[in-house]
Every structure is written in C-alpha cells, then in structure tokens.
Amino acid sequence: MSSKLLVSLKGVKPARLQGIASILAANHSPVNRVIQTGTKRVGYSKRCVSSVSGVGTEGTRSTVVQLLNNIGSKREVEQYLKYFTSVSQQQFAIIKVGGAIISDNLQELASCLAFLYHVGLYPIILHGTGPQVNGRLEALGVEPDYIDGIRITDERTMSVVRQCFLEQNLKLVTALEQLGVRARPITSGVFTADYLDKDKYKLVGNINGVCKDPIEASIKAGALPVLTSLAETVSGQTLNVNADIAAGELARIFEPLKIVYLNEKGGIINGNTKEKVSVINLDEEYDDLMQQSWVKYGTKLKIKEIKELLDFLPRSSSVAIINVQDLQKELFTDSGAGTMIRRGYKLVRRSNLGEFPSPDSLRNALQRDPDIASGAESAASYLRNLSSSQFVSYSDEPMEVLAIVKENSLVSQLEKFLCSKVGWLNNVTDNVFSSLKRDFPSLQWVVREDDENISWHFGKSEGSYLKNGKVLFWYGVKDLNTVSQLVKDFSASVAPTTSPAGHKSNAFSSSQSTRSYSTRSAPKPQGVNKEKARVALIGARGFTGRNLIALIDQHPHLELAHVSSRELKGKKLEGYSKGEIIYENLSVDDLKRLEAEGGVDMWVMALPNGVCKPFVEAIESVKGKSKIIDLGADYRFVPETEWAYGLPELNERQKIAAAKKIANPGCYATGAQVAIAPLLEFITGLPTVFGVSGYSGAGTKPSPKNDPAFLSDNLIPYSLTNHIHEREISTRMGREVAFVPHVAQWFQGISHTISIPIKKGSLTSEQIHELYEKFYEGERLVKVTEDVPLVKSISGTHGVLVGGFKVNDAQDRVVVCAAIDNLLKGAATQCLQNINLALGYGEYDGIPENKIAQK
Template sequence: MILTNLRKATTALVPQTLATSQMLKSTLAKSSTHSFKLQHNRVYSTRSTVIQLLNNIGSKREVEQYLNYFTSVSQQQFAVIKVGGAIITQQLPELASCLAFLYHVGLYPIVLHGTGPQINELLEAEGVEPDYSDGIRITDEKTMSVVRKCFLEQNLKLVTALEKMGVHARPITAGVFGAEYLDKEKYKLVGNVTSVNKAPVEASIAAGALPILTSLAETPSGQILNVNADVAAGELARVFEPLKIVYLNEKGGIINGNTGEKVSVINLDEEYEDLMKESWVKYGTKLKIKEIKELLMHLPRSSSVAIIDVNDLQKELFTDSGAGTLIRRGYKLITRSSLGEFQQPDLLRNALNRDQDISSGKTSVASYLKKLESENFKAYGDEPLEVLAIILEDEATSVPKVDRFLASKTGWLNNVTDNIFTSIKKDFPALQWVVREDDPNTAWYFSKSEGSYAKNGHILFWYGLKSADAVSELIASFAQKVSLVKPAESKVFKSSQQARSFSTARRFYSTNPNPPIKEGKNHQKSKVALIGARGYTGQNLIAMIDKHPYLELSHVSSRELQGQKLQGYNKADIVYSNLQIEDIKKLEIDGKVDVWVMALPNGVCKPFVDAIDSVKNGKSKIIDLSADYRFDTTGEWVYGLPELNDRTKIASATKISNPGCYATAAQVAIKPLTEYISGTPSIFGVSGYSGAGTKPSIKNDPVFLSDNLIPYSLTDHVHEKEISSQLGVEVAFMPHVAQWFQGITHTISIPLNKKLTSRDIRNIYQERYSGEQLITISGEAPLVKDISGKHGVVVGAFAVNSKQDRVVIVATIDNLLKGASTQCLQNINLAMNYDEYAGIPDDLVIRG
C-alpha cells in the first residue's frame, strides 16, 4: 500500500522531469525486489528517501543538471564524503537517512569517518589528557589501543544503521591506506599516507554496497598507524578524483572565530594567505584548510570541497544554492568600468556570445560593445569570464539594472554565479533585473531577489527597494517596456491605509457569542522574536510590526539570511541572526522576549518550543504558524481563530497555534451553517503561488503556472483534517495552485437539512459576523483581485439550488495576511492585552 501511494505521489508531484521520474522508479523497483528481513524498516527507508528527494530538489533544471553531472562518470568517482566523529554520535539517524537517499537513487559515495570525540571521551575516562601538536593527535601505544577500538565501534555502528534502512554497506577498516611514520619522535604512531589501494573500495561498489572506511593506515611491516581523517579523505580524493568532495561536521561549516558567523565561501587563490594569518584559524581548522588547499592544487580547478551539516547533504549535491562552507581554488574576481580595461578582448567576446540575443543573431557582439562605449557601466566577472555581469544605470527608475548576466555551465556548477552576485550586492544596495520566463535559471534569480513581477513572458526581479511607491514605479516602468498596454493598478502594493466603504444593506442584530476585544488595557511596549523570518509570511509580519503602536522586533532569525541587515523595518537597525536552541533558552531566561513567533516549516519548531518550555519561570507567549500544534490534545495550545474561538481563552493562553490560510477561510464560510448541514461540504480551493512558499518548485514556478491550474493533495490534505476537526463536520477539500501571486478563493457546496432561501442564509451570516472588522458579508461572489493585499475574509454568493437543499458559498482571503501574518498579529494583540485590531488596517471593501 505504501509503495502504491508513493507511485501516485511520484506521478503527481514530479511529472516535469524524466530524469527524476526514472530515478524514483528505480527507488521503488529496489524496494520491490530487495528481500531484507526488516521489511518495515526497508519500506520506511524508501518512503523517507522519496520524501527527502521531493523536498530538496530546487527546480527541473537543477535536477536534470546534477543527475546528468553525477552519472557522467564511473560510480566510484561520484563523491568522497568525510564524516566527522561527532556526527555518528549526535546525528546517526540523519546521516544514515542521507546516505540511504543517495544509495536508493543509484549513487555510491565513498564514505570515510573520523572518531575524534569518542577517542577523547574514552581517554579522559581513563585519566589520559588528549595531546595534540599542530592539530595532529599524538598517538602513543595506549592512545592507539583506544583509537583502534573507537574506529571499529563507530564503523560498525554506521554500517548497522545503514543495513537497518535497507542499504547494503560494507565496512572497510583496513587495507586501503599504506603509510610511513609522519614523525615517530614527535607524533608517535601517526602515519603519513604513501599509497591508496583502490581495490577494496571498487569491489564494494561493484557489489552494490556503500564502502564505509576508517582512516587507519598500515606500514609495509603491518604496524597500524593513526591518520587524521581529513588527510585520509584528501588522499582518497587525489586517487579517485570525484566530482564532489564533502566534509560533514557538526558545525555545518567553518565558523569565523571573531564574528561567530559561518564562512560561506573561501576562494583559496584570493584569500588563503590572509586567512591563515587570522587569529581564529588554528589547530584543526588550520590543518583542515591547509590539507584542502594541498588537495585542490592536485585536482582540476573546477573541483571544490564543501564542509556542511549532514542535513544539508541533498541541498549541497542537488541544488545550485549549496550549503555550509565551499572551498575552491577559484579565480580572483575582476571589476571593469571601461572596455579598455579588459586585457583579453577575446574572453569578453566569448562571454557575450552566451547572450540569447547575440547567439540567435538578433544583435551582434560588435553592436553591443559599441552601445557600452557610450554607457556608464560596471562589469563583474572572474578571471576567465566564466561569469560576466554588466550593470547599467536606469534613468526611468533611478534603480541600477543588470543589463547582462552571462554564465557558462562551469560558472553555474561551481557557484561562481553566487560569488559574482555577492560582489555586486556589496556595491549596489538596490538593483533590478529582467529575465525571460523560460530561462532555465529562474529559480536561482528568485533566490537572489526580494520581489518579482511577471508580464508578457518576462519576470522583473528586484532587491533593496525601500518603499511600496518605489516598487510600484519599477513595476510600471517594466510593464510599459514589455507591453503597450497600460499595466493594471497593483493592489498588493497600494497603501493599506484606505477608507472602508460600506454597503447600504441594513445592519442586523449581532448573534455573535464571541465579540471582538476592541479596548485593550495594556499600553506597554513588547518585544517580538521572529524565528524563520525569510518567507513571505515573516516579511509581512515584519512590515505590520513596524507600524504597530506597541510591538517592537528584538530578533529575526533566518539561517539563510544570517548577517544581513533586515529590510523594511524602521524602528531599529536589526541584523538577521541564526538563533540556536541554547540562544533561545538564554533569551528566555533573561526575559528578553515577550512573544516568540515560529514562522517555520511543518515539523521543525518543537525543539525551539521545548527550549522555551524548559525555562521554569519564563513569561513569554508563543505563536506557532505551522501545523505542528493545531491538533493538540494536551490542552497546552489554544487554536487562534478569534472570530470562531473563545477570545478570552486566546487572551489567557501562553501557546497559540495559528490556523492555516485555507482553513481559516473555509471555517468562516461554513461555521454559521453547521446546524443545517446534512452531508459532506465540498471545498474547491485555489491559491496564488505565494502559498507554495519561497523554495522553488513547480507550484511557485510562473512559467509552469502560466495558463495553468495545478491540483494537488486532493484527499487527506492537512487543512482538510484541520477544518473537519475544528468544525466537528467532515469536509472534502480539493486544493489547487493558480498563476496569480497571493489570494485564495473557495467555492464551497454545502448540503442542507432544512429548506433555506439565499436571503435566509445571508441573514444568518450577517447576524453571526456583525461587529467583526475582518469579516465581510457580500451578496455577490467575492473576487480574488479584491482581497489580494487586504486584511480579512469576504464571504458571499449564497447561491441556493431550486430544491433549496444545497447552498454554494464563495469565500476569499489573502493567504499571506488574514491567512497568516494578520491573524498572527490578532493573536499577539489578544495575548498581550492590546486592542485586538491594533496595527491592522480596516481596509475591506463590502460589495453589496
């Protein structure tokens, strides 16, 4: 049954790439034919593998590119992965799962692990102080006995974990590394690798088993010597010359000892000498960087080493964005402001030939160069111009624009594009660029932008714009260039401080048993910490807190944006941090945060909540925007939909689960009729693609969505369960994604147990929601374009069939506002005893 469902999921979710489909079929085939005794573990492993694949692939282009790349060589040349000893102790399930992922898609990395922390623990237990010199462990006979024991134990532990997940793995604890003494007097039983025997590794892969190696070496006479695992991994890479060299460690990269931040990229040709002089580069870090440099000097210049967290392995291997610290020889970056500064004109011409207009014959290199002679431009590139970017001033908007961004396949694969873009961003605090919708690198451009707008086959991207007016001006200029038709007014960027218009329909006496709390007693400032601030919801909440009379941001945490300045917030200068569990616990102990907002993906926030809970005298409130606690049965969490739930309970709660966007609109649209429902209401929901988040996928790909509608998760969707559990009525929910950016529409068919007219039903709704600022009742069917950018729910249509036993209701909601951030702010206001609508514009328009 699981395999059948997986096949269905595979067909539905990844039809866009044949390579991915074949890979998943291969996974399923292996699951069907392997005859392991641990059937449950095997099936669970396969299912986990497929889910990881679907969650980590960035785009069609990336999948096809990297699969072709990895399968272009023999299996033993795919990757060498060095695993830090702490990973086996602390993250063994994650490590085994990641390696199982690769195994089940037919990739066989050579895995070599260390065991440093385990050795230190055993030595200290025996009263022996670990001794190092220049980052190398001094290994006497007593230490060697512990080293050998630890290596064998950890190797067996990893192999066993893999076998339990249906992965055929082979322990290789000897016979690979030949060595001589590094310095017998100084280091004792420490080896200098003199040879690598490939045969055991090749035999393991040929037999369909992952080779799991230790870094123990042997002299010609059979003496076992200890070799630093980083050094051993480097020697393996020299012999096999793999496409990828990955070091997994518990820090997820190299940490700058002065700033505490993760080093993203190290270009050795440009940075090595200065880097080795840094005070924090010492001991194991210094040895690691030195060994990696010596390794890369013997490999093709395109080779690189990635030092990452185990959870980022798929991201590093299968996406352009990568993870952790990337170390490469690289080239020095160049900047030019005139054509005469290019010392090799042929390289410039070759780079320009990558431009689509030039390669298609629409224009020529000479014509473009002549144009540049009269422009005030700045060009960025690497020395061989594998990547070339040209920035021009834009007189129409005063926002500099990327006139050309041209990268070779090598430039993309080796992340030179990231390096160039980082250099550009240092010089240009605001920037715009336009890309064709069919550009295969669209997902990468999305990742570099803060906003986008698509029209007539082109996408406008930008970052660094300080106001909505600047965005509107940019969009208007772009629309004028790509079309003769005047662009429609954007409701998303229109000022939200507009007057509310009311219909002339008579008002009804309120039957609302749960009226809004409009007079808050608290007028003190409160500090809000936002965990997971990168997504659309986080950005909207930041903008609303910026205008809130009492709320202030104290921290915004985002791993991907760590170290960058928070844009769109004017109350204080705040820099994105990457708060860890201990950081959160300390902030709670010190009382630095009044409200924690968890804007994280489903299944992620529990460790953060547990850290806050562990502080006995903590006084903060928690709002969780994910689905993790919407089905809580412990009584610790209150479901935060103020219009339908007891507001006094929300106000007194310390933990509030924010409802889902689809679920909010559906519940508001169905709740007043629950006593009249005779069967199962059917909900046909359609969301704009912002609902699919910022991680690139077919569900937020404007090209794939153009003239398209994507159905997904048509049964048992988490919102179907949420709506049913909260209403006490089983519903059928069918979600879809459309080509607009934000806004949701529901068309809901409700069977009735009593004959009711359209007027009867509309009266029920007007009476039930009288006094609710964020709910509007309309006689007409509401439209998405009228709700986009607005802070509430509009319910209307109330179309009753001729038998008067079924009504169809239409509800609209902005998924980023009342569907997420606005509702979150409502819950914060209630929890902190403010006016419920403080900081929330009264901007709904009632259409009579």
C-alpha cells in the same frame, strides 16, 4: 489543506524496502503509510507527498529521486545528479565522518548515505573514532595524551584505537546493510605510511602511499567502501593517522568532485556575526579571510589545509563542511546548507572593451544571451554600442559568468547577466553578484519569465514586476515614486511575448516569485452554449467532490459521465438525480480509452497533490476534444500558456474560456488574493495573512485536524512557514506574502485577517472601502461590506465576503478581512465557474442565486 498518499514499490526486496522506510523516517520525509512487496509489508507511518510505482532498483531510485525533489527543485536535483554522474563512480565524493557522528547520529548518517546509494552514487566513506577511543581509555584509567593536537599512540593506546576502529566500522556497515545498502568494510590495505615522529608521537603515521585497488573493487562490485584511517608500514606495523589527513590523501588520489567533512557545527561559523559561512571562494577571498580577527586557531588551520588540498585538485573539486542531517541539501540544492569551500576564480572588473582578453572571449560569453542566441539581437551591434558607452563589467577569469552594468539616470541597470552551466553549478553567480551589491547600492535588471534560473534572481531582488513574459527585478530602491517610474519605464519597453511552446518556467519555485494581475478590462464571455456536456470526476470521495456533484446535479446543461474512487468502486452514487451512476476505479488506460471514445467533455481531477500527472498525460496523449480542470496544486505554478489559472475575478475570463487545461486555485489562496489584489499598487512591505479554516479543509481521512473532539475549545496552527498556499498567494500577487494557517472547530468556512503595509498617509479606511467597491463592481461572487465578515455569514454560500477595512493611527497599515466557504467558492463553485467558462455556458449557470454571498 494536507494530503496523504501511499508509496508502493512492487518487486523490491524486503531488506531494501525496510531501508527506504528508514530513510524516509530519518530524513523527515513526508511519506505516509506502507511500502509493500508481494505479501510482505514494511510498516511506516508519516505524512506523505510522494507516490511512485517501480520495480527493483529502478523503482527504488525513482522513489529516492522524488524524495530529493522535496529537498530542492526538480531542476536542481536533475542538474546535480547529471553533474555527479558525469565522472567515474569513485570520483563522486569522499565523505569523512567524525567518530561522534557514528555515536550520536548513526541512523541519520546511514540514511543519508543510503539516499546516495539508491540513486546510483558511490561515495568513498572514511571515518574516525576519536571520542570512542577517549572514552575507552578513560574507562581504563588512561589519560588521553596529545602534542600539537596529535594523539600520542603507544602500544596500549594503539590496541584501543584498532579495536574502536573495527567496532565503529562494523556499526556503520551494519546500519547501511539494514537499509538495503551493500557496503564493504575496508579496515586496512589502503594507506601505507612512515612514522611521523616515532620518538615524539609513537605509533602515528605519515601517509606516503594510497592503494586504490580495494576501493575500486568495492565500487565495481556495487558496494559502498567504508574505510578506517589506519595505515601500515612496509613491514606491516599498524599506525594511527588523523582521519582528516587520510581523507585529504584520498582526495589527492581520486580527485573527487566533493570532499565532505561531516561535523556537529554543520559548517564554519563567523566568529563576529555568529552566522554560518555559506561559501568561501579561495582565489578571491583567501588573503582577506585569513586577516579576519575571527579566523584563528583551528579555523585558520582548517582553511589553510583545505586551500593546500584544493590548490592541487581540479578546479571543479570543492570541500563541504556540513551537518549530517543536511547532506542532501548541500549536495543537491543551489543554496546548500553548510560551508562550501572552492578555489573559484578571482573576479575581474573592466570598464572598456580593450581590457578583455580578446573580442572572441566576449563574443562567446554574449552567445549565452537568449536574444543574441535567437538572432533577435546582433552580437556585433551590441558590441559596437558597448564600445561607445560607459559601462562596468564583472566576470571570473574564464568568463563563465559575465555581468555588464550601465549607469542610468534613475537606477543603475544590470544590462547583461550571462552564466554558463559550469558557472551555475559552481555558484560563481553568487560571487559576481556579491561584487555588484558591494559597488552598486541599488540596481535593476530584467529576466525572461521562462528562465530556468529565475528563482535565483527572485532571491537576489527586493522587488519585482512581471509583464509580457519578462520580469523586472530591483534591489536597494526604497522610494515608492522611483519604483513606480521603474515599472512605468519597463512596461513601456516590453513588447508582448509568449513563452516558447512546451517550455516550463521555474519562475515560481519559491515564495519570492511574481506574476502580474490582469487589467480585468476584457469583456466577460457571453455564454451562448446550450448543448449538454458530460463530466468525468476522478477522485470523487472527498468533500469537494461531493459538493461538485451536487452542483452538477442542479446544472441546466451538465451531467456526470463517470465518477472514479478506489475506495467506493461498485457502489451507487447517492444524491445524484440525473441518472444512475456507479463508482468506478478508472486506470490510466481507462482514461485513454474513454478519451478516444469522445464521451467526456470535461475531466475534473479531484486528487491529492502530486498524483494526477499520469492521468493528465494519458488524456493528452490521445489528443481528443476534452478539457481538464485540476483541483489540486500540481499545475498552479506553470506558465499560463500551458495551464490557465482559474480565478475569474482576478484573471482574464477569455483566457480561461480558451484554455484546454485549467488549474483551480486553492481555498485559502482565493480568499487572500481577493482581499489583497485591490491594494497591490499601494503595498510597501510584507502582507501577513492570518487564516483560520473549518476542519473540512483537512480532508476525510482521520487526523487531529479534523477530529471534532480534539478541536473542541481548541485552535491548531500548522505549516507555519512555506505552506503551498503561501507560495500560491505570493506567486499571483507578484510579491512575497506571509501566510499562517489554522484549523478551528467549525466544519466549513475560512476567515482571513490580513495586515497590509501601505504608503504612509496614502489611503483612509473610507477610501479603501470605495476602492474595493469599484474594483469588484459587477462581480456577482464578491461582496464588499464595511463590517467584518464572519464565517457564519459565508458558510454554505458561493462567494467571497470582504470588509472590515481599518487603517491604523500611523496611517501606514491597513487590516482587511475576508470570509469564504472553502468547499464552495474555495473549490467546487470555482470549479463550476471554470467549467462554465471553458464549455461556453453562462459563468454562473448552476450556482444558486439565493446563496451567492450574504452581507
């Protein structure tokens, strides 16, 4: 249910290691234990999901990139890193830091900047010191004085301003250096200025020049430049300048991709809805926005100043107003976290071909369509059909994004939604889709399952259905009969396809993903193999490994070849009677050698999540005869052309039998899927799974979740949203499912209570029971009962018990209960089923008949 790993960086300097540890802590990154170099250690204690080995700077960068992957998807991180490194280093970003951030969030700020530094990005940092100046003046008995928001800076005030700037600059530079970041304080020599109004504001400057040399020299030397907003006249008089204004002047000189303003609110707040404004596209929205009743005072001035800045910068530049804690999310994810302001483009709505700038502009946009690009569809034929059809198109001026909608007797159809890389990076897609939702209250569209941006489509839809490698999406369709007809029409139109070999799908990077269920009509494999087979178990120390060893020991055809455990290396494997097995600590090279020798028929990976990839790649590199099963979550979300999903009761057994690689399902996920699957076509809302597991699910390493004393008379909720099994259940169900896990004081076994919204009056409790009996007819490891399944009835058995069917008085919701042993059918037994299928044995060989499941 949770895993802990070690982050190990060899050859990295202690100062940098200390920096990474602090970065992890400040960013709440789930890394567990020790970062080490040689004989020196930097202690750090938190949860962990990331493991990296590296040397020096490259190792550091690799670690931070993997940590960024915890913030967003790998695709997003790689995409934005490539984007940010496409320009010169000084053109990445200018980050303006308010003085309050340094006072209140110094460590968070330093760790965020260190993240960027360790992946080779060099933002130009400029900070203010307003709160510190006010505090110092008040301590001296001087009332801070402003006119039109500008601080009146006499000589006494200037001495305080200068002192505070130097102190805060040193604090930030020191904090960065403690994280292994080279930083250079630049407190003067960048801005030249005239007096803004000497009589009115005293020593306040109006910037008339920016010297790039100190900044570029710092970056060239590999150090982050940290600037104050102090300026000097030609004669050398120091002048005070507003930090926002200074940041704008820097931006006009360097023309960065990003201008970032860090503030406490984390963005612009809509005064009416009280919600944060995510994106403002100035060309499209500025005039209307400035007329809004809530856009006034400082907000209005801020937006106006940003527009004046962006009007003269490249269209690729944007402004982000963000809270310091969310800086990485804003920079490296599509969704962002604060308010992004960009010029964007005005959107153009067209309804005939003659309104397009030229035929070639439309043809070029159509080349982004995978069917047209592959030659499966002709652009000329499509254009001819379009010329005789009624349609509406939406695009930005350069046509980086093009949407074409046709009327449909049932629901309007988004026939084409084509976007360039630039369109995705600049979120033009969101702008276009907002126009679609404004003009079309309901809409349907189809996307290939292997589309790298398919998670975005899931986020825009209210429902989806997958068939033959394509996904039907829709929103605004409330009538169940209409949904059924949409699915029926879509199913009839989709020819069987497969994803291109080696092409990984991002379809299931969020909990709103979908994957259709098998019809389960294919015959079960007969299991005619009687030859012996050898199994190698990598990671044999845990409860699942022990149970799998016990099952293999009783199997008529399987025997263990190797068991690998770093902690138990050299010890004898107890409880195995077919021969003497000594624990090994097998390396990647060992796996290559053993695979080349051909002595292993099935590799079983019983490792923590995120660890087994190098082992899998080593085995595959040999191109041997063996097969692989992964008990972790690493490969449960890839296309089944690469890894079969090993839940035989709900997936085609022939597919599992033919697979070279099998992803073993999670324990919670297995029980929940079995309990929900028969009702899929009746579900109208969000199913909610209340799951409770015994503490064996928390693993063998000590924690409160597997401490019997702490669990006594107790129940521990955890991972209340976005648990990996929530994503897994949702993926396999083809609809979003809510899942709330808990740990209880018993050792093994899971209890699920699942509330499922259904179409009003569609089913009675008795009909549901009959439906489940028919659905699981012939399934030896699923038992259906009228009673509520209990953990004590299922603990130590090898199946799933489903029952307790109850429809509420309103007849629009059913509660289904399920119980499963998390160590057996939730892990080891299911693994044995998959081994049997993959090696041609009887599916239930080695599974004790008298312990299948108890009603």
